Amino acid sequence: MTISAEDIDPARRPRYIALVDAFETAIADGRLATGARLPPQRNLAFDLGVTIGTVGRAYDLLSQRGLVRGEVGRGTFVAAAETRSKPEPICPPEHAGQLDLSTNQPVFSEIQPRVAQLLQTLAGDPSQIVPLLGYPPTAGYARHREVVARWLTQIGAAADSEQIILTCGAQSGISAVLMALTRPGDTVLVERHTYGGFRAAAEFIGLHFETLDQDEAGIVPASLDAAARHRPGSLLFVDPNLHNPTTTVMTLDRRREIAEIARTHDLKILEDDVYGPIWPDRPPPIYSLAPERVVYLNSASKFLAPGIRLGMLAAPPPLVDRIAAAYSQLVLSVSPIMAELFVRAVDCGLVEEAMAVQFREVSERQDLAGRILGHLAIRHQRHGLHLWLELPRPWTGQELGLQLAAQNIRVAPAEKFHVARGMAPRAVRLSIGPPASRETFIQALETISRTLTNVPTPTVPTI
Numbered sequence: 001m002t003i004s005a006e007d008i009d010p011a012r013r014p015r016y017i018a019l020v021d022a023f024e025t026a027i028a029d030g031r032l033a034t035g036a037r038l039p040p041q042r043n044l045a046f047d048l049g050v051t052i053g054t055v056g057r058a059y060d061l062l063s064q065r066g067l068v069r070g071e072v073g074r075g076t077f078v079a080a081a082e083t084r085s086k087p088e089p090i091c092p093p094e095h096a097g098q099l100d101l102s103t104n105q106p107v108f109s110e111i112q113p114r115v116a117q118l119l120q121t122l123a124g125d126p127s128q129i130v131p132l133l134g135y136p137p138t139a140g141y142a143r144h145r146e147v148v149a150r151w152l153t154q155i156g157a158a159a160d161s162e163q164i165i166l167t168c169g170a171q172s173g174i175s176a177v178l179m180a181l182t183r184p185g186d187t188v189l190v191e192r193h194t195y196g197g198f199r200a201a202a203e204f205i206g207l208h209f210e211t212l213d214q215d216e217a218g219i220v221p222a223s224l225d226a227a228a229r230h231r232p233g234s235l236l237f238v239d240p241n242l243h244n245p246t247t248t249v250m251t252l253d254r255r256r257e258i259a260e261i262a263r264t265h266d267l268k269i270l271e272d273d274v275y276g277p278i279w280p281d282r283p284p285p286i287y288s289l290a291p292e293r294v295v296y297l298n299s300a301s302k303f304l305a306p307g308i309r310l311g312m313l314a315a316p317p318p319l320v321d322r323i324a325a326a327y328s329q330l331v332l333s334v335s336p337i338m339a340e341l342f343v344r345a346v347d348c349g350l351v352e353e354a355m356a357v358q359f360r361e362v363s364e365r366q367d368l369a370g371r372i373l374g375h376l377a378i379r380h381q382r383h384g385l386h387l388w389l390e391l392p393r394p395w396t397g398q399e400l401g402l403q404l405a406a407q408n409i410r411v412a413p414a415e416k417f418h419v420a421r422g423m424a425p426r427a428v429r430l431s432i433g434p435p436a437s438r439e440t441f442i443q444a445l446e447t448i449s450r451t452l453t454n455v456p457t458p459t460v461p462t463i
Contacts, residue, residue: 140166159314179326218250228265239272
């Protein structure tokens, strides 16, 4: 038995990971028995219409997972079941014994132990680690920025390395942009529901909000045009891919409209795309449509590991120095050790693999959420790290949060994201990544479903 082109799921990326998944499935279901010889790499590459490098990377990864063994001069064979190994996921400890569905982070998998191995290799080589122990340039070392620029280009946000500023996670990048491009008392344009971290940073600086209408395609253009006419030259914050918290994906046509309105009224845009990398078929970022006025933000936190604390900004050349100066006042510079770790993960293919693994894991959990909570009003995307649960009356987000906290489950109520006048919607955001196992995730969703069948015991005032 061998692998055919039909066995490779075309929705997966990159292709060598799809090939690994196909072999893993064939081994698990017995189509490839212990001791079976895998096809020679050159032959399989020809049969599948891929490069020999693709097959070679797949065979290497199968070996790392303990699924196959190579014998010099003989070939590659399926390993015995008792010798196969798969790294155990290492998950962060639960917060005070609670299951945290309030924080968006990746599903922990076999990827994180391999990140640890990269760090161990780096730390064990003084010739590599010692040069990273001094003060780096504010924007990061040139070599690190070059690799990051190349990676951003691969995911659709083409930038020159001189445009890159490396940050300690996306949140510090947001703060630096706000410090550089606004002043206390200014007004920023945001959707009615927006990322809580942006809201907190803007409020800390002393900014005001002008809220924009949203629909299923994203920001309503007429709403943005009206606000921009009133406040030309303002800053617009938007996260068009898997909007946090509502999961909306802005259509390509809508992105073009937003970019054109921004040009007309000289708006600057801060585009948060931290969820983009785990979605293979995402539309191009707004940054690619209006690079002269968009500051693009990404991070390693949503697909590799949040503890790496590496964010990346790609800014129009005239804004780079201003943002870098603001960032220097915040934290001086990014940790070059974390930047080096990310660069090594890019170079060895681990970043590419992590994005694909995250897409697979997230998709499976979203399918579970759809089955368990499908009788409720949920908004979710198959590739999203969270879902938006609209609550039946008389529930509010705060009420449900309190009721679930008593059952050791934390969720994020809509009040955390609401910036418009008036009452927040009756909703909560549920993060699907943190539970250590699918079984724990299923139990949490079932608890939420059962809780919502009851009438809440009032604990906070309702309107």
